[in-house]
Amino acid sequence: xxxxxxxxxxxxxxxxLERLTSVGMKYHTCIQNTTGIGGKGPHMGTNIxxxxxxxxxxxxxxxxxxxxxxxxxxxxxxxxxxxxxxxWIWKIDAEL
Numbered sequence: 001x002x003x004x005x006x007x008x009x010x011x012x013x014x015x016x017l018e019r020l021t022s023v024g025m026k027y028h029t030c031i032q033n034t035t036g037i038g039g040k041g042p043h044m045g046t047n048i049x050x051x052x053x054x055x056x057x058x059x060x061x062x063x064x065x066x067x068x069x070x071x072x073x074x075x076x077x078x079x080x081x082x083x084x085x086x087x088w089i090w091k092i093d094a095e096l
Contacts, residue, residue: 001092002060004069007034009043009083010052012076016085019076020058023068029057040084053084059092 008016010032020028033052035044042049060066070087077085 002066002089003092004058004060004066004073004087004089006056006058006073006085006087007038007053008056008076008085009040009080010054012080012083012085013054015080016056016073016076019072020069023072024065025058025069027059031055038084038086040082043084060089 006016013030013032032054033045034055035052037043043051043053045052058069060069066089070089073085073087
């Protein structure tokens with residue numbers, strides 16, 4: 001099993017959900033209104049740096065789904081170049 005973590009500007013949340021659902025994603029965990037500093041600058045949820053991010057985790061049970069999810073994220077990243085969308089994937093060694 002693998003895990004995909006996507007960090008993205010909160011403004012593309014609905015678009016991301018629609019895209020991932022269309023490729024077969026059924027389950028996810030989303031942590032909304034996260035803050036931090038990345039390649040697109042500070043996202044702190046303050047008056048000075050008002051943007052925030054979301055972080056989504058998706059457990060991938062098939063290689064096919066993983067490829068579709070990553071392709072969907074890549075497509076969204078191309079469409080919204082200025083919004084800061086990143087994805088990472090890693091192997092899960094054990095499930096409790």
